[in-house]
Amino acid sequence: MTATPTRSAVTAPLTAHPLSLLTAEEVSTNREVVDAAGLLGPDTRFVYVGLLEAPKAELLAHADGDPFRRSVASILVDRASGTATSVVVDVTAGAVESTREIDALAEGQGPILDEEFEDIEQILLASEEWIAAMERRGIDPAMVRAVPLSAGNFGDPAEEGRRMCRVLAFLQLDEADLPWAHPIDGVCAYVDLTERTVFAVADNAMMDVPMERGEWNAEPHGAPTRTDLKPIEITQPEGPSFTVTDNLIEWANWRFRFTFDVREGLVLHQLGWKDEAAPGGVRPIVNRASIPEMVVPYGDPAPSRYWINYFDQGEYVFGRYTNSLELGCDCLGEITYIDAVIADERGEPRTLTNAICLHEEDYGVLWKHTDLFNGMAETRRQRRLVISFFLTIGNYDYGFYWYLYLDGTIELEAKATGIVFTSAYTGPDGFATEMAPGLGAPFHQHLFSARLDMAVDGHTNAVDEVDAVRVPVSDLNPHGNAFRQQHTRLRTELEARRQADNLASRTWLVTNPERSNRLGQPVGYALHPEGQPTLLADPSSVIARRGAFGTHHLWVSAHDDSHRWPAGEIVNQSPGTDGLERYVEQDRDIDGADIVLWHTFGLTHFPRPEDWPVMPVDYTGFKLKPVGFFDRNPALDVPAGTTPHCRGRK
Incomplete structure (x- = not known):
């Protein structure tokens, strides 16, 4: 739907050009105008805010000193309902230009919020089915790092219209450990991000968890940090040329x-x-x-990974x-x-x-x-x-x-x-490279x-x-x-x-x-x-x-x-x-x-x-x-080097 323009007393200061970088004042104005229009509730989140560029014809016709307006586009997600709304605000006039509810079935869901990802581990810990899957593997669920991923759309009636993600798990042995070294493969949780529940656990295979630590620095691998690389300094004594x-x-x-x-x-x-x-x-x-x-x-067709x-x-x-x-x-x-x-x-x-x-x-x-x-x-x-x-x-x-x-x-x-991104290694006929003992990379x-x-x-x-x-x-x-x-x-x-x-x-x-x-x-x-x-x-x-x-x-x-x-x-x-x-x-x-x-x-x-x-x-x-844009080599005007090591230069 398209809304009747809603005006606010708040407007953003004019920028220097229609294509100037988005400013903090414009972002604040956008929020205030959206709020004044009654589009914000306690569960509303901004998942995207960006400059909506003027039409190309307007930008090409613009000359310095011409008046112009600036618009900001937002995608709002209501965490309580999962509903996503597209909103355009004229921040120059302080008015809502349009609103449109995104059709989840026909179009898809709004992008994923960080806030939704931050909830995932607690959602998993509240799932008896997930806890049982970890216990079958002898793993303490509190040591599991959940990695929520976009779910795709595979036409499953149980997922139709549901705002969701799929979650893979990795074991973290201590605070310094890289959990990517320890994938808990063969199991995947399906999480409803609106209801904040696990609605399915696909537990397809019991696989050994690779246990070699993934140390990123050289010392644990018997190779101390080298000391034979001398500094390279790059200087421009007269400053940059731009x-x-x-x-x-x-x-x-x-x-x-x-x-x-x-x-x-x-x-x-x-x-x-x-x-x-x-x-x-x-x-x-x-x-x-x-x-x-x-x-x-990803090219791994395993039941827990085909959707990645x-x-x-x-x-x-x-x-x-x-x-x-x-x-x-x-x-x-x-x-x-x-x-x-x-x-x-x-x-x-x-x-x-x-x-x-x-x-x-x-x-x-x-x-x-x-x-x-x-x-x-x-x-x-x-x-x-x-x-x-x-x-x-x-x-x-x-x-x-x-x-x-x-x-x-x-x-x-x-x-x-x-x-x-790692997996369990299933052998040379699989769809991954063995990176460390038992550790695969699809x-x-x-x-x-x-x-x-x-x-x-x-x-x-x-x-x-x-x-x-x-x-x-x-x-x-x-x-x-x-x-x-x-x-x-x-x-x-x-x-x-x-x-x-x-x-x-x-x-x-x-x-x-x-x-x-x-x-x-x-x-x-x-x-x-x-x-x-x-x-x-x-x-x-x-x-x-x-x-x-x-x-x-x-x-x-x-x-x-x-x-x-x-x-x-x-x-x-x-x-x-x-x-x-x-x-x-x-x-x-x-x-x-x-x-x-x-x-x-x-x-x-x-x-x-x-x-x-x-x-x-x-x-x-x-x-x-x-290719033929120039009549000849356009770099003929580049001067000869003037540094002392150039032959004939002093």
């Missing part, structure tokens, strides 16, 4: 804004290359870039677990830290201190040549601007790093580390979805799939050595559901048919995928429906302001009827249109013993590289 004004960043030829959304994480806006000849002095490349969803599907598929953003709102970064640990050099404001579950502002790290770093050789004929002997060094954040969600830690390079390259790198994937609202020299873009192909032996190619690029235009949304192909060196080239470089070629940027596996679950599986975005490396959709979430707006216990498959079902024309690229990338993780007890960082991501 400037930050409000949330506008300028560095080298790059110019962009950034925001932080508690569900979506770090978002880049209006990313462009400075050029005095361009309108406004900037050539646009990407209007908006973010990673709005990820899913971690985390959507860390849609189900858990993972940005609230963002780490406060520290110099010398997460970032090195001349660092600028930026706080982010989110809301706690009571709707009050909470500041994430040092949530975002901004710095520049050397990245080796940019270009180099020593010429045989003219005596040229030149080297230029590459550097990149880095804007990043890191978070911890359960056992895993994720870092998201956007890199901008001097040659016009854009890169996103996701880093996965932390502790692998096979799984980490699949991310990037949403790239492209704007290559404007908002009329087209996409070609570009493959390297052999040329058959013929009169044209008598020696069989020829190969060339094959361009295939993707003309409609359904046609643009594509898979990567590393054997063909496949890329996807986004061009502007209305803009050409000095050679008469359409200006463009190419998406370079890593080409790792997409979703490995069977196409008939529940996760292939709920996480359909993960079934293709590339999707292309006509731009729509409301199409923001690749697995749908509501993900927790969703039936899988929203998201990218619905966005493209109209099969709209995308050839010379305002388009959005959705790119699936990620890791397929067959854990190694070396990933235990703490996993070294694994990396995944993608690159966007200019």
Whole structure:
């Protein structure tokens, strides 16, 4: 339903720009307006609060000094009933714009609250069935650490419409012990989060609990901390090369804004290359870039584990677990830290201190040549601007790093580390790696979805799939050595559901048919995928429906302001009827249109013993590289090095 706008006497102070970071005053105003509208009760909690960006057309038309309004979107969960409500508040006017009750059967449940997770162990201790399951194993229930996880939606009538989670158990021997080393496998509790009761215990197998401690530091493993690594100091005596004004960043030829959304994480806006000849002095490349969803599907079909598929953003709102970064640990050099404001579950502002790290770093050789004929002997060094954040969600830690390079390259790198989710090891024919005696780590994937609202020299873009192909032996190619690029235009949304192909060196080239470089070629940027596996679950599986975005490396959709979430707006216990498959079902024309690229990338993780007890960082991501966007190498203006160790420099 849509509410009649409700006005409050409270309004938030105006920010500098429609895309400025969400402020504490706006979060407070949002809560006060929602309360004044009668939407808060004693059991109401805020599970999501974020800036609802103005429509794209308004943002593109905005000029400095123009008036603008700001809106905040919230999802409320009533703990007493389980009901979730979507609310939009105009914090500039102090008015409720709309309210909508979320249909639990048709859409799913609101995201999971921390407060609900905090109750789980006490709920289990009140369950006779759970206590009996632990006693059958000779385990003191008080020593059990409960790990509540999103339940998914498997069409079970007993679960229909029920706000719930599933709970696995781990033994903790003492306060210093890592419980991940001691999974109590073969048993799973089903918890009703509204009734706060265990409504079923699936006790399928009695398995030995691995008992070797999971020590994260070196000494217990006979390897004292090494002392032969000398310090590395990174300094910029004249300070950094970038400037930050409000949330506008300028560095080298790059110019962009950034925001932080508690569900979506770090978002880049209006990313462009400075050029005095361009309108406004900037050539646009990407209007908006973010990673709005990820899913971690597990490949263990055991009765107590088949359902494990985390959507860390849609189900858990993972940005609230963002780490406060520290110099010398997460970032090195001349660092600028930026706080982010989110809301706690009571709707009050909470500041994430040092949530975002901004710095520049050397990245080796940019270009180099020593010429045989003219005596040229030149080297230029590459550097990149880095804007990043890191978070911890359960056992895993994720870092998201956007890199901008001097040659016009854009890169996103996701880093996965932390502790692998463990199980009992059932043997080499199972679906896990043995990490320690009797300890398994199930096979799984980490699949991310990037949403790239492209704007290559404007908002009329087209996409070609570009493959390297052999040329058959013929009169044209008598020696069989020829190969060339094959361009295939993707003309409609359904046609643009594509898979990567590393054997063909496949890329996807986004061009502007209305803009050409000095050679008469359409200006463009190419998406370079890593080409790792997409979703490995069977196409008939529940996760292939709920996480359909993960079934293709590339999707292309006509731009729509409301199409923001690749697995749908509501993900927790969703039936899988929203998201990218619905966005493209109209099969709209995308050839010379305002388009959005959705790119699936990620890791397929067959854990190694070396990933235990703490996993070294694994990396995944993608690159966007200019193809004819510039008339020549855009990094010709980079100066030669001036440090003493560069030859000929003093």
